[in-house]
Amino acid sequence: MTIRETYPALTRDHRPLFTGHRATPQMDPALKIVIVDENPVRAAILADGLREGGYARVTRIEEMTNLLARIYTLDPDVILIDLENPSRDVLAQMFQVSRAVKRPVAMFVDQSDAAAIEAAVDAGVSAYIVDGLKKERIKPILDLCVSRFNAFARLQDELERTQNALSERKTIDRAKGILMKARNIGEADAYALLRKTAMNENKKIAEVAQAVVTAAELLK
Amino acid sequence: MSADRLRIGFIPLADAAALIVAVDKGFAAQEGLAIDLVREVSWSNVRDKLNIGLFDAAHLLAPVAIASSLGIGHVKVPLLAPFVLNCNGNAITVSPALYEALAASADGTLHDPNVSARALAGVVRRRRERGDAPLVFGMTFPFSAHNYLLRFWMAAGGVDPDEDVALVVLPPPYMVDSLSSRQVDGFCVGAPWNSVAVELGVGTILHFGCDVVARAPEKVLAVRAAWAANRADTLARLLRAISSAVAFINDPAHLDEVAMLLAAPRHLDVSAALIRATLEGRLRTKLGGSPRTAPDYLVLGRDDAARPEPIDAAWLYAQMVRWRQTALSADALATAKACFRPDLYDAALGSGVKPDRAADAFGAFAGPAFDADDISGYVAAFKAP
Known part of the structure; x- marks a missing residue:
């Protein structure tokens, strides 16, 4: 329901929500990709995934000061940013009419890509691309983001x-x-006692063990 | 009867008060609503999650609801604002160094925004003569009252916000750090961040937002237009719950309780004393100074401020046009005005059909009177900076 009500264009001409019969996604190793993520482990996992996928020009930004200036210096084709990052709003400025912007950048939200966007937002990542870049070239990157972000969460x-x-x-x-x-019992008996008590009281062994430890502290 | 379950996104700011109180004081439950309030870190997240249906409703910058409906700067998703959560609540804070420079350049009292804006023009001119880098000001989002207030103020003094200074977006929690590390010279942000800068001694509040525009629409409750059509009854109950919360908040007897509630770690996670001062409009403007009181510093729905007036939407749209975020068109103006829905508000609250406000009640400190029927004339009347 949400996709249809959000993107009325889809309902009107009954275009399919999924992109199975569209042009095959094209891998483009020349794309310059910037990852903006304050979590260094997740950023590294994503960067590795992209490099394994054949993208050679991947840069990570983990420090948020002067974010926009850094991005302009790197001049990327694609920007990937995690949704826990308050600096996401800083990127909103790229779409403003301003002399400081070297290249117009558009968010990867085409009205026909609702499913891809939902998957990305659900995984906790958002993507921005330079204007005019064909979305077939972005699709494999976004898919990789989603799978790596989900893998990181797992x-x-x-x-x-x-x-x-x-x-x-x-x-x-x-x-x-x-x-x-x-x-004055052996280790096996001690464990058996914990287990039996846990079963009788319908608790986890760890809970009973914690109770024993707490009680012992109190009785010290 | 099982309650209607709603997910509502919010940013931890004082003007999310009505939503927080509606949930925590049981007003939502009274209306048969079970609301999950989801705290977010960026306006982009709130907007996107509302747009794709992960949220049923959201605490949103009023101009974002309009920009989204018009498809400016982002994907076009029609949103509605059936309730204005607050007017005002922002302030312009500058570094002690810039405050000193403004004071030295002022031809009167800096409390007067005309004087401070002219003083800013003087500072900008001298910096340029010396070959210094332009001043940098932080604001929270391109489509925000913060952006428009800063621009309105400085342009009145002859400063071109796009040429003479740099305006940068900064997440509110980074504002104070950026001011103390001198990455910005000033900022316009909502509560409680101005007060945080003052208490740390890294900033001086130059103006309350209401000094620049006496009554500026700030945050709205936003829903998707399609959602509002499909869930009309749920929406009406939500509006009643929020309206009850607004009445609760505006009862002075509840000031402490509301401040404590907002201050909780799961909500704003700042000191209750700061929030109380914000709610009262009683803020220290510099470290060690005595507080300044302005009852309209933050207006949370009192005096009919919650009713979404189409002229408010038109005024916000006019600011977008003035600063070239979009081109003026009659269709776009009509779409913008239709975002603000007093009819839904009136119907839900049983307050009867009222006439929409037609006259300029914004009380801007400078510039022409606002006329929603002549935005082109309104924009042209600001003398070119």
């Missing part, structure tokens, strides 16, 4: 989960140690 989730698991394991180890000492 990586972060995984990292968080790993860190949580690690800290849970530490807590369980501490709880085991406390039980072994207090009840």
